[in-house]
Amino acid sequence: MDLSVSEKERYDRQMRISGWGEEGQRKLKQSKVVVMGMGGLGCPASIYLAAAGVGNLILVDKESSELSNLNRQILHWQKDLGRPKVLSAKEKIEELNSEINVEAIKTEINEKNIEELASGATVILDAMDNFKVRFLINRVCVEKVIPFVHAGIYGFQGQMTTIVPGKGPCLRCIFPQSPPEAERFPVAGVTPGVLGVLQAMEVIKLIVGLGEPLIGKILFFDGEDMTFITCEVPRNPDCTICKKLV
Numbered sequence: 252m253d254l255s256v257s258e259k260e261r262y263d264r265q266m267r268i269s270g271w272g273e274e275g276q277r278k279l280k281q282s283k284v285v286v287m288g289m290g291g292l293g294c295p296a297s298i299y300l301a302a303a304g305v306g307n308l309i310l311v312d313k314e315s316s317e318l319s320n321l322n323r324q325i326l327h328w329q330k331d332l333g334r335p336k337v338l339s340a341k342e343k344i345e346e347l348n349s350e351i352n353v354e355a356i357k358t359e360i361n362e363k364n365i366e367e368l369a370s371g372a373t374v375i376l377d378a379m380d381n382f383k384v385r386f387l388i389n390r391v392c393v394e395k396v397i398p399f400v401h402a403g404i405y406g407f408q409g410q411m412t413t414i415v416p417g418k419g420p421c422l423r424c425i426f427p428q429s430p431p432e433a434e435r436f437p438v439a440g441v442t443p444g445v446l447g448v449l450q451a452m453e454v455i456k457l458i459v460g461l462g463e464p465l466i467g468k469i470l471f472f473d474g475e476d477m478t479f480i481t482c483e484v485p486r487n488p489d490c491t492i493c494k495k496l497v
């Protein structure tokens with residue numbers, strides 16, 4: 252799949268990165284990234300993935316925009332209040348880059364549809380706000396051996412890791428039990444902005460094949476004192492989800 256003249260110009264600056272080039276750009280063009288959740292993490296992640304030329308971007312979310320979302324969910328604007336988030340996000344993304352395919356799926360992610368939603372994905376981006384769905388994503392990604400990039404946020408803090416089944420721990424190895432969760436937790440809008448963009452960077456690295464992804468490592472970000480800390484997280488050899496991949 253060759254790049255068009257306009258694609259060569261649009262992606263010129265990133266293709267100048269050593270090891271990226273036209274070949275890396277073609278990999279992005281052929282890729283399919285499923286962004287699960289179109290909130291504070293999913294919005295910044297998906298606009299950067301679109302800008303970078305991910306050829307097939309699938310946006311999944313069940314909700315419609317509310318006024319209290321607008322401090323952080325930057326693809327939903329005042330004119331979009333009450334509209335499905337996947338549609339307002341798709342519109343903005345298509346205005347930025349009409350050379351990619353964007354699919355909007357308004358649905359709740361559950362046991363019944365997770366396999367179909369994940370089907371054929373090059374990478375999945377976990378931009379959810381609850382561990383019930385995250386563990387579903389983890390299970391199906393381990394089963395189908397699909398890499399996924401996880402992030403979570405609270406207040407000024409965030410965490411992220413990259414799961415490549417068979418190459419490091421899965422999300423269950425890292426979190427044997429669901430961490431405590433609140434329905435309406437505090438969030439500084441910039442926090443998911445930082446984490447969502449870092450997730451997009453991980454996805455791009457995985458597809459192009461550059462750099463060192465956060466496999467077996469968890470990154471903690473604290474916006475209050477502006478620190479990034481990375482800790483190693485081992486695989487659990489008795490993990491009920493990924494044990495069979497050893």
Ligand SMILES: [Zn+2]
Binds near residue numbers: 420487
């Ligand atoms: Zn595991």
